[in-house]
Amino acid sequence: MVAEPMTTQPGRDWIDLSRPPARPPERPGASAPSRVSAVGRGLVTGLDQIRTGAARAGSAIAGHLHPAMSVAAAPLRRVAPAWQDAAGRVGAHPLASRVAGAARRAGALPWGRALVLAGLGALGGAAVFLGWCAATLPPLGGTQPTPRTITVQAEDGTPVARRGLVQGQLLPLEAVAPAMRQAFLAAQDPWFEDEYRLDAGGIAAVVGRSFRDTISDGPRSGGPRLTQRLVRHDLIGAAPGDARSLADRVREAILVLWLSARESDGQILARALGLASFGPGLTGIDAAARILFGKEAAALGTAEAAYLAGLSLNPDLRPDRDVAAIRTLGHAVLDGMVMRGTLSAAEAAEASRTLDGLSPAGTTPVTRSGVPDLVLAAAADRLGPEPPREAVLRTTLDRDLQAMAEKAVERRLDAAGRGAARAGLLVLGPDGGVRAVVAGGAPLGPTPEARRAASASLRHLDRDGRPVYDRLVAGPMPAAERRRALLTLLASLARPPEGADDPASRDGMFVGPVGDLLVGISLSGTTTENGAGDGPEALFQDLAAQVAKARPAPVAEAREAARETGSTARSVGRLAWQSPDERPAATPSLRGVPRVIDTGRLRLDGQSVRLAGVEGQGGAFAREFRQYLRRREVTCQPAGGADLYRCRTGDQDLSEVVLFNGAGRAAAGAPPELQAAEANAKARKAGLWQ
Known part of the structure; x- marks a missing residue:
């Protein structure tokens, strides 16, 4: 079959697509095309004006948003060097070259290019998410x-x-008592000073810990546990047991890596002491020392440091309410200080005795x-x-x-x-x-x-x-x-x-x-x-x-x-003293062998009896009174109150016996004979009056 040559209509040539067609010259008689061209030129001019106005408005908006965007991007700029360093370390790892080789091989497979593009898109989305998390980090x-x-x-x-x-204020580490530093480390992270390397394995460990809901308290071979607690609880503000979002977990990993790479152990410890919670509404060692013990952080003793460090373990406790529970935590802190070698057993025992009697101001x-x-x-x-x-x-x-x-x-x-x-x-x-x-x-x-x-x-x-x-x-x-x-x-x-x-x-x-x-x-x-x-x-x-x-x-x-x-x-x-004629007739007298409560009270016939005119004493005086009565029978007559009686054993008035031997004091309004018995005991310096 022979292909027929393509022909064109007479008077028409093929269009050259390499350049725009030349505008035909205007003829004087073409009035309609001239009107269309004028309308087109007006439309183009209007579009140009719209583009110019939009550009000016965009510039104005950008000028207004620039300060805010600069503030938001400040954390990102701060962490950029650390991230570049970390990215270089990750790129030098053999695993990174393996991943790159796998990506090249996947691109050569059917649908491999689509998969690679999807992976790159996912990586791009992850990078955007990481950038947003870095830009919204909480202030340090x-x-x-x-x-x-x-x-x-x-x-x-x-x-x-x-x-x-x-x-309180963020204090330098030198402004905090050494005992407080050691007690805080014993409570929060006894292995904080162990050697730790921020290599690929260390970075992976930090990221893994950030995604766990609990922070381990057991021993480990290096790892910024105190830094992690500082970031999670004090900077991000996540309480133990609270649900955390993915963004919070990522921010935690970023901040832990940044602090570990940029600050020394002493700077991190000072920051943790300044931001730790020492009870509901009480933040920082500066405020805790002043409010709870009325002294500067540099003047804290070992027992006070153990009390505060124990309180930092459970900041939901009230310092002036849960004193016994906080002392128990403080004793555990002292044991941790002995374990770390910063406190001897004798010093811990002395501090433990002081801690048992320690209470914050206002308790x-x-x-x-x-x-x-x-x-x-x-x-x-x-x-x-x-x-x-x-x-x-x-x-x-x-x-x-x-x-x-x-x-x-x-x-x-x-x-x-x-x-x-x-x-x-x-x-x-x-x-x-x-x-x-x-x-x-x-x-x-x-x-x-x-x-x-x-x-x-x-x-x-x-x-x-x-x-x-x-x-x-x-x-x-x-x-x-x-x-x-x-x-x-x-x-x-x-x-x-x-x-x-x-x-x-x-x-x-x-x-x-x-x-x-x-x-x-x-x-x-x-x-x-x-x-x-x-x-x-x-x-x-x-x-x-x-x-x-x-x-x-x-x-x-x-x-x-x-x-x-x-x-x-x-x-x-x-009640006022009354004569026998004024005594209520309905109150019966009591008789029997009593039990001594103290020198002013007996238990007789199943009820408590107060000796009229006597303020009793316990202890040795009560034992002597018990020995005096032994199994003697006592008769008690009401003396004006529901439990107020004049009691006698034989011919002896027990109220007078107690006061005569100095085993009690005469109550206000006591009869003259009882006041005379007390005066006699004072003159002889008997009992209480020795």
Whole structure:
């Protein structure tokens, strides 16, 4: 078949595609084409103007965005040298050449070029993602929170506890005591000073640890564990157990590599000390040393350093509330310092003894009970979603009653010889609010009963100087409900602290009314001569006597309170002395062989009996009094109160016998013969008066 030659129409040539066709010359008679050309020229001119305006607008926008983009790219510029160094090390690794060879071989296969392009696209997307993560790194100095202060007050406005946000300054390592540095390393990373190489294996190890949810505490052969904790918890702000995004994990790896490559071990340790959390809202060793111990970081002792280092292991603990739990962590820190060789066994033993008696500034029985924190939780909804700069919470805590409770507990613990003894005390008002509290073990937890008591204890709330909540009058709580709540709270308050051994010897609990107040006592870890129950009751009687002196209540009111609560305790209000003719005829006399509680109280016929006119003593005097009575029969006649009696054995008045031997003091308002017996003992320097 012969191909026919291609021909063209007469008068037409082929178009040369190598250059644009020449514009035909305009003819004078072509009016329509001239109008079309004018319209085209106008359209082109308009498009040129639009492009020019867009270019000017783009330049203006770029000028405005340039400062912000420069700030955002600053972290990327800082990490660029480290990344270039790391990229060079990765490229020199034999694995990189193998990957490149595999890519060349894949490109020669069918569909291999598409796969290579897809891989390159994925690498490009990963590079963009890495660049975005690097550009959004958190500042290395940590976030600077706005200082906030919340003050919890007693009923009269006396400060009870303070909470808030405080961040100290970043101190150079030389401004921190050597004991604090070693204690912090023993707590956070005992192997921090081991040799570590940031080669390909080291980089892979850092990336692998960044993608794990936990940070191992076991030994390892090098590795920036302290750096990783600093980045994860203090810079990125991820709490242990929190879910972390992929971007956070990548940022962690970037920052760990950057700090490991650019800063020395001393600089990283100083940064970690300056950004570590030492309790809720308390950041940095500078602030922790000043607020908790009232001294500079350079002046911290070994026991104080162990306390703070232990607190850094669990920053959710409150320094002035969870004292026992923090001391337990501090002892573990001292063991770690001995293991690292920075502390001898003798020095650790001495520091351990100091640590057992160490408490931060502002620690009181009220703060250790956890009541201020429960009240803060109860007021959270009224404080609003945005924390205030300053807030004041006033509670039902009675400062005078609190002082009486603390003194009564101190006296009882002194009489028991301290040791492992623990005494807890709780006083609830008519509305269920906490009037006084002494922690006997662990602080109160957020149970329904504790939250209810905290809500009833909140009286007034100021937010930034503006009143938000005011509860001047509260309705009374039913007696049975109040008693159940007190027993539940007392059991929680008396449980042993975490890590402590529960003593085998227990005295138990005692609950009774004092006027319109309901008092609960718990005593653990003591041994009494007269059986279980005497210890808590003795503490109750001591507190009730102090309250009666400060707030005398009518007999009818005390009896009515005892009847409502159903308590086996008797009303203990101090009453005026009465003659036998004025004594209530319905109160029977008692007869039998008593058990001695102390030199002012006996247990007779199953009830507690107070010797009229005597303030009793325990210890050796109580033992001598017990030996004096032995198995003698005693007859007791009422002396004006539900548990106040004049007791005799034979012809001897026991109140006069106690005071004559100097085994007690005459109570206020005692009859003349008892005051004379006390004066005789003072003149002879007998008993207490030696």
